[in-house]
Amino acid sequence: MASNLTIYTTAPWQVIVNQAIGVSFILASPLICVGNFASIVGIIQEYRLHTTTMGLILNMAFADFLTGIFVCGYEAFVYLKDEGLLLHYKWYCHWVNFLAIIFIGQSLFTNLLLSVERYIAICHPFKHLIWVTKNRLLICVLCGWFYCISMALVPLVTERNRWDKILVACTPKHVYPKMFVMFIYVHIVAVVISNFYFQIRVAQQVFKQHKRISEMLQIHPANAKVLDRKAEIKKGKLTVILFLAFMICWGPYIVASPLNVYVNSELLLAVRDTSFVLGTFNSFSNFFIYTWKNKELRHSAFRVFKCDFGSRQHGASSSTATNSSQHSHRLDTIHA
Numbered sequence: 001m002a003s004n005l006t007i008y009t010t011a012p013w014q015v016i017v018n019q020a021i022g023v024s025f026i027l028a029s030p031l032i033c034v035g036n037f038a039s040i041v042g043i044i045q046e047y048r049l050h051t052t053t054m055g056l057i058l059n060m061a062f063a064d065f066l067t068g069i070f071v072c073g074y075e076a077f078v079y080l081k082d083e084g085l086l087l088h089y090k091w092y093c094h095w096v097n098f099l100a101i102i103f104i105g106q107s108l109f110t111n112l113l114l115s116v117e118r119y120i121a122i123c124h125p126f127k128h129l130i131w132v133t134k135n136r137l138l139i140c141v142l143c144g145w146f147y148c149i150s151m152a153l154v155p156l157v158t159e160r161n162r163w164d165k166i167l168v169a170c171t172p173k174h175v176y177p178k179m180f181v182m183f184i185y186v187h188i189v190a191v192v193i194s195n196f197y198f199q200i201r202v203a204q205q206v207f208k209q210h211k212r213i214s215e216m217l218q219i220h221p222a223n224a225k226v227l228d229r230k231a232e233i234k235k236g237k238l239t240v241i242l243f244l245a246f247m248i249c250w251g252p253y254i255v256a257s258p259l260n261v262y263v264n265s266e267l268l269l270a271v272r273d274t275s276f277v278l279g280t281f282n283s284f285s286n287f288f289i290y291t292w293k294n295k296e297l298r299h300s301a302f303r304v305f306k307c308d309f310g311s312r313q314h315g316a317s318s319s320t321a322t323n324s325s326q327h328s329h330r331l332d333t334i335h336a
Contacts, residue, residue: 022079024277025072032068035287036061042300053235056114063106064283070099098152105148114239115198122205122236185258199243206236238293249282
């Protein structure tokens with residue numbers, strides 16, 4: 001039994017920090033699950049939300065929902081220990097790091113897909129109608145899941161003969177080889193830089209076109225093409241806010257975690273652990289961003305909370321109306 005566990009004592013201040021972090025994960029887990037479950041069901045049941053952008057939001061909410069169940073649950077188990085004794089089961093430690101790589105990587109990759117999709121929709125609207133389809137986005141999403149799972153499987157396969165090795169702590173630094181940790185963070189930095197580029201371009205076009213659309217709506221308040229363009233701009237704002245929230249929440253962890261691999265410091269380890277709590281809060285804050293910036297999703301999610309599924313739009317008439325609206329939007333864009 002001793003070969004499967006690691007026991008080490010911690011300083012008094014670390015015990016307090018560990019208890020606070022554990023309680024934070026206990027509180028965060030149900031909030032993350034409930035909020036993202038409402039988002040998932042709300043998008044599925046509302047036909048007007050069956051768009052490419054909301055499809056990516058659905059994928060992000062699903063990854064956040066799984067984060068709340070598996071990652072937050074395990075982290076609470078780790079930090080709420082008796083009097084500074086941290087007992088780390090090897091297989092469970094590998095399992096949760098495996099899941100964390102998948103879910104966090106998928107959230108970051110979905111942010112990138114949202115950035116690219118909004119960039120094409122706002123900067124090249126005609127090409128958006130041709131290039132961006134639900135089937136192509138579904139393929140991109142599935143490829144993202146496959147790639148994240150493949151990366152997370154690498155250490156599980158290559159390091160399986162080292163699972164009985166005594167671990168000092170259940171962190172990537174102590175679980176994985178240094179080269180693999182840096183390999184992961186090189187990918188993260190590359191995706192973040194790409195996200196920054198597309199988000200800056202989207203933000204520039206959003207601020208430039210927002211003023212022009214506001215002026216046009218004062219002259220023609222019921223113009224269908226202008227209203228459609230306004231909706232696209234609002235989706236662009238949503239993706240910019242989602243990316244900013246991701247960087248605010250996960251930025252400190254992205255910086256502290258690779259430093260912790262090469263610098264032996266208990267204080268830096270505490271900073272890394274605390275910043276991970278802030279990162280998981282992103283999975284909760286996304287729900288408020290979705291419902292804040294999208295009125296249809298807000299109403300649909302609140303109906304889920306009230307268990308009111310009778311007021312949803314269903315039937316052929318709703319589907320036909322949606323298809324007719326999309327068809328007219330395509331024709332207007334082509335003629336324009």
